Amino acid sequence: MKRMTTLLCAAQVCLATLVNAAPLAITLPPETAVLKPSALPGYPLAQHKCSTCHSADYINFQPPGMSLAQWTGEARKMQQVYGAPISDQEVNIIGAYLAVTYGSAQAGDADVQAVSSPAAPVAKVDDAMALLQGNACLSCHAIDHKVVGPAYHEVAAKYASDPQALAKIMSSIQNGGTGKWGSITMPPFAQLSPDELKTLATFVLHQ
Numbered sequence: 001m002k003r004m005t006t007l008l009c010a011a012q013v014c015l016a017t018l019v020n021a022a023p024l025a026i027t028l029p030p031e032t033a034v035l036k037p038s039a040l041p042g043y044p045l046a047q048h049k050c051s052t053c054h055s056a057d058y059i060n061f062q063p064p065g066m067s068l069a070q071w072t073g074e075a076r077k078m079q080q081v082y083g084a085p086i087s088d089q090e091v092n093i094i095g096a097y098l099a100v101t102y103g104s105a106q107a108g109d110a111d112v113q114a115v116s117s118p119a120a121p122v123a124k125v126d127d128a129m130a131l132l133q134g135n136a137c138l139s140c141h142a143i144d145h146k147v148v149g150p151a152y153h154e155v156a157a158k159y160a161s162d163p164q165a166l167a168k169i170m171s172s173i174q175n176g177g178t179g180k181w182g183s184i185t186m187p188p189f190a191q192l193s194p195d196e197l198k199t200l201a202t203f204v205l206h207q
């Protein structure tokens, strides 16, 4: 009998320790654990997809100034390493939201807009972005303002009512050229396949 009492007491001490220790583990006030609001489509997406495994503080406590590539890499790591249920396209959309809201990217950046634009054809955006980046198109073009070449928005507007637009733009990208927008020459991209040309031209015409 005596021994049993001792055991019970020991268990109670143990329990009391656990109960006392539990509140100490929570060191953060709950209001920091929300994502910063944004008009970008990645905000509601991140609210849905990034809160199932851990709190938003994992995001809030990353170092400031991370680039679009770094934040997109972070979202991709969640997808690939930890099995977060998000598509490749959602990785890019969430990455853009995080890079603008927590990092060094601007909402008006061409690469942010390209992945976040609701006008862009959904399934093709990933491919188009990879091609735009892989071929340095974005060093001469932006979506919404002239760089060396015309803004893609202007190109889309110019060809909006042209039934031959897709074929013409595919050919312009493949062959390069000059004189349609000014006196600067666009280099040819002869190595692109018809599929790649079509993906790029479709993307441009939707801006």
Ligand code: HEC
Pocket: 046, 049, 050, 051, 052, 053, 054, 058, 059, 062, 074, 075, 077, 078, 082, 083, 084, 085, 086, 094, 098
């Ligand atoms: C399937 C579960 C899961 C989902 C969903 C998830 N994460 Fe994570 N996340 C983890 C794990 C596991 C860690 C590592 C935890 C640790 O090291 O303590 C982590 C850590 C992090 C970190 C800390 C830095 C690092 O790389 O370890 C950041 C930032 C982060 N997640 C962002 C996100 C974002 C953004 C999303 C939404 C796209 C997301 N997480 C969705 C599981 C998930």
Ligand code: HEC
Pocket: 131, 132, 135, 136, 137, 138, 139, 140, 141, 148, 149, 150, 155, 168, 169, 172, 173, 177, 178, 179, 180, 181, 182, 183, 184, 185, 186, 187, 189, 200, 204
């Ligand atoms: C070195 C700078 C440069 C690069 C790189 C470049 N462009 Fe251009 N782009 C231009 C210039 C300059 C023009 C305007 C040419 C003209 O006036 O006819 C142009 C025009 C265009 C047009 C309009 C064509 C038309 O028929 O009206 C499209 C579409 C386009 N570029 C897409 C792309 C794509 C896609 C890539 C990457 C595969 C790319 N550009 C890479 C400079 C560039």
